[in-house]
Amino acid sequence: MSIVDLASTQHEWLEATVAGAETSVRMYPLHVDLQRGTRTVLVEYPAGWSRPGAGTQPAGEELVPVSGAFAMSSERVVPGQVMVTTPRALRSATSAEDVTRAVVFYTGPGGGWEDGDAQTSGSVSVVEIGAAGEEARVVREAVDGLVGHLELRSGLPEDGLEDDAEIIWLDAQRYAFVPRGGIPPEVEGPVLLRILPRS
Known part of the structure; x- marks a missing residue:
């Protein structure tokens, strides 16, 4: 069992291209579970990163910002919130305002991007994490x-x-x-x- 410092500057990052975006992002794998079909990645988006087009993909994801701000499909998420995206949600007008780091929990297969809204069946929403109390x-x-x-x-x-x-x-x-x-x-x-x- 190891602890990962999410703010570290010493990660061995992987450069990755996101479908529909011209600028790559940096990714650092945190956990993969092939049996459950999940994977978790620390993603760093450069300042001004964007994907102006719209489309869908088969995986769901939950994006938890560590720093910066991220926007997609008229929703904006910052630290203290979670962006919840179910499979085949329409992903549009996607961007990072500043250098943005986020833990992203993926469910389902990678890839499979399809331009346009023909396959849309999911949703994008932002949920407040809130303040911890005595109970879960x-x-x-x-x-x-x-x-x-x-x-x-x-x-x-x-x-x-x-x-x-x-x-x-x-x-x-x-x-x-x-x-x-x-x-x-x-x-x-x-x-x-x-x-x-x-x-």
Whole structure:
């Protein structure tokens, strides 16, 4: 189990081209689960990055900004929020205002971009993460096309988690995957968890 510093300047980035965009982005893989069909990537968009066209793709994704601001399909997301995109949502007028880093939880296959709105069946929305309280709070319920659900917690149990989970420490800007029963790293502050169902 390792903790990733999401703000680090020392990552071994991969350059990647996003369908429909002229400028590449940088990606740093965080976790892949072939059985569940999920993958998680730290993405860095350069300032002024954009994809002006519109289209759909088969994967769903949840974008959690660490810094900067990201816009797509008339929605704008900043730290403290999550952009939730279900499969085949229409993705249009996509851009990053400044250098923007985000943890992106993907569900489903990569690629498969199709220009236009003929295949549109999903949606794009922005959800507030909110402030952590004493009890766990669901940020995003289980929905078709996205694996698991998102929870906000003020801290983690010292004796381990009941399910596999991907964890973002919001204030500390750290990430880790913790398997069911694993002892979470000792990092202070509120956490956003992607709770993964047992397979």
